[in-house]
Amino acid sequence: MIALNFHGQTAVISGGLEGIGKAIADLLHLGGANVVVGDIGVRARQQGDRSLLVHTDVACRADAEALIADAVSTFGAVDILVNNCGVSAMSPLEAMSDSDWQRILDVNLKGTAYLSQAAIRVMRPRQAGRIINIASQAGKNGYRLMGQYVASKHAVLGLTKVMAIELAGDNILVNAVCPGIVETAMKWRERVEGALLRGLTAGEIYTEDCSQVPLGRTAQPGDVANVVAFLASPLSSYMTGQAINVTGGMTMH
Numbered sequence: 574m575i576a577l578n579f580h581g582q583t584a585v586i587s588g589g590l591e592g593i594g595k596a597i598a599d600l601l602h603l604g605g606a607n608v609v610v611g612d613i614g615v616r617a618r619q620q621g622d623r624s625l626l627v628h629t630d631v632a633c634r635a636d637a638e639a640l641i642a643d644a645v646s647t648f649g650a651v652d653i654l655v656n657n658c659g660v661s662a663m664s665p666l667e668a669m670s671d672s673d674w675q676r677i678l679d680v681n682l683k684g685t686a687y688l689s690q691a692a693i694r695v696m697r698p699r700q701a702g703r704i705i706n707i708a709s710q711a712g713k714n715g716y717r718l719m720g721q722y723v724a725s726k727h728a729v730l731g732l733t734k735v736m737a738i739e740l741a742g743d744n745i746l747v748n749a750v751c752p753g754i755v756e757t758a759m760k761w762r763e764r765v766e767g768a769l770l771r772g773l774t775a776g777e778i779y780t781e782d783c784s785q786v787p788l789g790r791t792a793q794p795g796d797v798a799n800v801v802a803f804l805a806s807p808l809s810s811y812m813t814g815q816a817i818n819v820t821g822g823m824t825m826h
């Protein structure tokens with residue numbers, strides 16, 4: 574096994590209080606990184622051993638800039654940015670609301686751009702950095718009742734490609750991870766909302782989900798974190814602009 578070694582590096586993770594983001598924060602911290610989590614669920618700024626939690630709404634540019642500034646003043650730099658946080662809503666096309674459009678695009682797409690812009694200002698003078706965007710297999714396929722989310726994740730993959738091209742000359746590598754079905758609070762909210770709309774139970778949707786994965790099980794957050802750690806490490810130093818599936822074989826393109 575290759576040991577993770579992020580000693581002396583600082584990673585900023587949005588939405589790192591729960592779910593996939595927490596697994597990423599925990600793994601990078603285990604690997605020695607200073608870990609800064611910006612999450613809307615944080616009540617008060619909290620600093621610990623190589624760790625910092627900051628209340629952040631990524632949809633607010635001022636919050637995104639303040640998070641990166643806090644990471645730099647606390648730990649001296651930002652080496653790795655993981656744009657993880659995301660939101661979803663279940664709705665048929667004809668009922669999609671303006672408020673859901675705004676929330677989903679503001680958090681998933683503009684939030685990724687705001688944090689990246691702030692991080693690039695810190696990374697470019699050092700001619701080094703990794704930016705990892707947590708997209709989804711919904712950035713490559715369509716899924717019923719998820720029009721706004723699917724559109725936002727396709728857009729995140731588009732933004733990832735542009736960032737990779739614009740930043741390659743500064744040795745800032747930008748890649749996306751496309752998780753499949755991951756057991757988190759978000760996934761269960763989607764199952765409960767989807768069940769109501771489809772006349773099923775959330776448990777029936779869980780069974781349906783498992784049956785669609787060639788590896789025979791849905792993902793745990795740690796399955797995604799492992800790939801993020803790879804993309805943050807020197808092992809991936811010849812990769813940029815990629816969208817890596819972590820789907821148990823459910824998506825193969």
Ligand SMILES: NC(=O)c1ccc[n+]([C@@H]2O[C@H](COP(=O)([O-])OP(=O)(O)OC[C@H]3O[C@@H](n4cnc5c(N)ncnc54)[C@H](O)[C@@H]3O)[C@@H](O)[C@H]2O)c1
Binds near residue numbers: 658710751755
């Ligand atoms: N769970 C899945 O099956 C799945 C599949 C593919 C992609 N993803 C993507 O993975 C990422 C993480 O998803 P998850 O399932 O862990 O979600 P989750 O809802 O379980 O956790 C999301 C975290 O983000 C935080 N957050 C929400 N809005 C925020 C905001 N405006 N600013 C800062 N923080 C905010 C929440 O407080 C929470 O801690 C998302 O981008 C999601 O779209 C999830």
